Amino acid sequence: MSLPSEIDLKLLVQHIKLTAKALGFQQVGIADVDLSQHHQNLDSWLAKGYHGEMDYLSRNLDLRKHPEQLHQGTRRVISVRMDYLPEDAKFAQSLSNSQQAYISRYALGRDYHKLMRKRLNQLGKAINQYCERQLNMRPFVDSAPVLERQLATKAGLGWTGKHSLIINQDAGSWFFLGELFIDLPLPTDQAVEQQCGDCVACITICPTQAIVAPYQVDARRCISYLTIEYAGVIDEELRPLMGNRIYGCDDCQLTCPWNRYAQLTQEADFATREQLDQPGLLTLFAWTEAEFLSKTEGSPIRRIGYQQWIRNLAIALGNASYSEQALQQLKDKQDVGEIAQLHIQWAISQQQNKAATASRKTARLIRIVEKGLSRDA
Template identity: 60%
Template structure:
């Protein structure tokens, strides 16, 4: 027997309570109509803003048609789960060019399995309580689905100008997940966009990847370059990458709404192996087995050892002048791959140039050093 409207209202309330008991921070319910997002998706793909992420276009408009992913579904139970770890070293690490900065979401264990299991438990709880075959299916980045659009419809938050979902009480430091279900549950109301005139995320982006409000060119994004990009990273972005060796949080770190973000209660999301404050040379000296062992169960592991070294080589090139760094880079030349060698060679060029600058500076008095710096910056016309 189908549930009455009143029973569906009560069930929706219970689902939110059960989701909270499972540890989810936010929960909302949306319908599956994402037709308004179809043309913007096509426009984004036409501009090639997805770069080498072929999976973004392989399924066409299926991403905006979640009902086709799980026939019979009429609702999405959308959840958010805080992932901000306890560590407070992030700003320090980003400012210290001798350390490697890793995006906050990947400092602990991979979130996919944990959230998927919780969503599965939620689906089973619904079936047990209703004694209905609800035909549910959980998603956590596991299928072509516009999860942020669903989360927005479910009232979990609004889409910020950096294209991430923002919550008034939690900022943007949370993962998303969806449970598609065939019950016509009452839906929640979207919340108001509260970014206003703020463009802090656009201004701070080191590579200017946020090309317009609510539009990101992934090909310029450091997260894309250090995680999704195959082959060499274009030279035009290497200096801007700085010491970011896996992902980038700049647009979130500067966002005013993240002042209200809560720390996660999940032990699995806490930083492991000192990844929130590791020296670049220490990470560079990991052998492949170290990489595989220490990053067991981590999202970082999926890029592989070769790309780990590629990213680290760029960061070492951007680090302060150091004879030790030069020696460490030289030791791995020819030891891994042509790809890594290319980035080592670039890093060595950067280091040698800095060493030359340091040597020149050492022979000049402070007044002359300042004059040289002014001339180099083009602030005066004549030397």
């Protein structure tokens, strides 16, 4: 397509970036649509089955590899970053207390998809107004076969960390990505150099060792995949490693040295909901399905559904220290399906084993004390 001769593309890019930041995006970059350098890695990752049951990742591969086919006429991708880290995230307190639930920090507030898509639409309207014509654009926020991380790196938003997430030297990795496909030959930004060096902190800390090699994650072992994307029966080998993480896992980001530079979100919608601020496992486990749907309305958590929610909580309760109340609530839970019930039964056995261990320790302590008293006598 052609533009009116008076349109200076460099000035347009400046306008796009200023407008995007005014709309609440912390960073904006522009990439071309050539992703050929990533094709082989994608094919290899899929061939190894590392995508688990996320079959959608193996569908529409041509569209995923060729953005210009996903939205006809696309010549550039405007990639944006929006920080989501809430204030006072209480990472350590939540992870260290086995009676509390740990929820990935991105999911503590409102769902980001609609918010970011709305802002990208507003950005598109601003571009149309600037150019005084209707351009061919389409926004995407984790909603189509888009290689968003690869596009973000091409657009200079950061580099790919060994945990496969995008890292920015000034903002760490606590951010969402979104894209606006556009049919203009805008000047592109330069990719930044990889700066992880010899650091393997994210690989070392992963509870389930899901990062099987630098830049390769086996989703089938990843707690985020298991608690969010996977609806089936979780291997017993992996359940104890999940701890109290009931929705997602942030360990690889928590240990990343670059996240010392992470920025707190400026979006009120991403602030922690009251009912998700260090919630107790038993409190969440006691929710009925109606309460779950009500309390997670507008939250990304809602999409996993009640049965998966209960399954995840059951595993966390099985991993928690012994509690008579927990054991009773597990036994009383009846309004669940077969998969959730299977994990509840596992949790019951775990709690009973801990009760038996505690009883043996108490009996041993009593014998030691009685023996000591008899000697004194």
